[in-house]
Amino acid sequence: MTGRGRFLAACAGRAVDATPVWFMRQSGGALPAYLALREHHSVLEIARSPDLSAEVAMTAATTLGTDAAVMFADIMLAAEAMGVELELTADGPVIGRPIRHADDVAALRTADAEADLGFVLDAIGRVRAGLGEGAAVIGVAGGPFTVAAYLVDGRPSRDQLAARRLMHGAPGLWASLLDRITETTVDYVRAQVGAGADAVQLFDSWAGALGPADYERFVAPWSRRILATIREAGGVAIHFAAAGAAILEQLGEGASVVGVDSGQSIGVARRRLGALPVQGNLDPARVAAGWPATSAGIDDVLAANAGRVGHIFNTGHAVPRDTAPSVLRDVVDAVHERSARLPAMALHGGTR
């Protein structure tokens, strides 16, 4: 199978010849070509250049040998297109004027994907054409809770307290903020699929901070609109939260694939999610801890999945920025080789 074929088959719960692999934050990091670019360009400059960002995504996929390329596009680009003043720091996005009042929400504009985020769409087209069947192309978008949390808290926060306070204290304002974010995001993900993205991963990184009832009331309706749009456009909708154990089934509702973080067991996640394909969940700390720990971690993830169809191998969180590309390449090779030897894989998904 080709890389793209393998990825798409796994996302559809079909049998594969080997488990497909990609890594969150694989585009960029310590890749020599990326480091060279960074000497002359900021992260946002690269992200805004179709040429440069396409090159970063393609180089990562071909250098690492992954079955998918993920676009080099910060999840806050769409918010910036909505008129938010944004700075990307090493810790994460910082907002010029945090959103606290109805006026702030009213001041947000609905972005037009073609006009305002065309550079991402253009880059997707280039990566799609450049990689052909070698690797699938994954677009990215920020989940409604995470984008709203950054906009309200104004900076990366351990507990997103300002956002959650607004959510509970002014639920109408919260709903209108999520409406605005979602209008832009829906257009953006549809356009990404139209431009050639095989899948879009909705990163609702901090949504795990909410309990199941709050998630259902304050986030899920909006997320599900976005996931449905990705699928209606013909794309694979991957849904990820960074500490999602308590809301796993809810993340799965409407998604094609659920990203499982490293704080969970893939085995438990699969029992909870039934036939729904999953992505994950090698602990990035293991990738950074030397090959014996990495290799054992790969075995653990494959064993926990137990040869079931519908598994895309990934880290359970973004890989650390200083991860040696050679280690990631070794992970890809090991996953491909070992999964190809798994009995159930030989039976083409017989344990489904």
Next chain:
Amino acid sequence: MTGRGRFLAACAGRAVDATPVWFMRQSGGALPAYLALREHHSVLEIARSPDLSAEVAMTAATTLGTDAAVMFADIMLAAEAMGVELELTADGPVIGRPIRHADDVAALRTADAEADLGFVLDAIGRVRAGLGEGAAVIGVAGGPFTVAAYLVDGRPSRDQLAARRLMHGAPGLWASLLDRITETTVDYVRAQVGAGADAVQLFDSWAGALGPADYERFVAPWSRRILATIREAGGVAIHFAAAGAAILEQLGEGASVVGVDSGQSIGVARRRLGALPVQGNLDPARVAAGWPATSAGIDDVLAANAGRVGHIFNTGHAVPRDTAPSVLRDVVDAVHERSARLPAMALHGGTR
């Protein structure tokens, strides 16, 4: 029932006349008496003074009307007693020389609770004597993963990557680090119960970052030694992690009570834990969001517990430092009044 009687009955899974209440980080915060003290003393100065720290804990319990007083004692005090150079910043503890090598672990001393942490024990005795049956006394200790994470990362970190890297890359070194932390902690919690603490809460705040298998291998053996020591000494062992959904049953093993964070449903937690008493889990964001949101949150938590015996009401995470004491007092009153009217409570725990 008295406050202390109500708290101890709930921790033992026995019927109560009303659900007992306390709040994580209730001692300190925005209490006027505490703010007055802080004008002249640092947090560590207050914590190291039996007189001042006892006053803070007692004033909080009596002002707020809680059924338990929690000691004003940072979870890193025991690490400091092991010879670690420590600074408490607004973001959390910062370590002078992070631990990375065997030499660093060897340089840690095993603290003697009486000699090195006598000020905490002295304070516990004063609070115990001062509050009598009015409120139970809860001591605190840092969980082995969380203490180790601070020692290795050196500062508060979103993902504790340095610690988890060391855990996977040098498991022998990790084990010896946890051995040292645990030796000191075991002595410390035993002494706290001996000094009059009715319960000790083991705060393994960041342990939820680990998956179930890693938690079982790299943390649980040490935590369970500490929990067992608290119980053998005659105390109630409360076990808390801040995002513990994926390891909930494991947190419960060996504990008297499991603290449930706001990212979970108490109803789901109770189904998973069987008869084990639970503590939690009002979202602190609701406490900060105005009374309608707070009041609805109280109802939700009580409804999710559905009148089962063995419930201690608390927030699901520490209350924000700027929370108005009057709001917390209102929460205490509302929980007491509403829970006393619950049908199952009237039946003295009939739904057990």
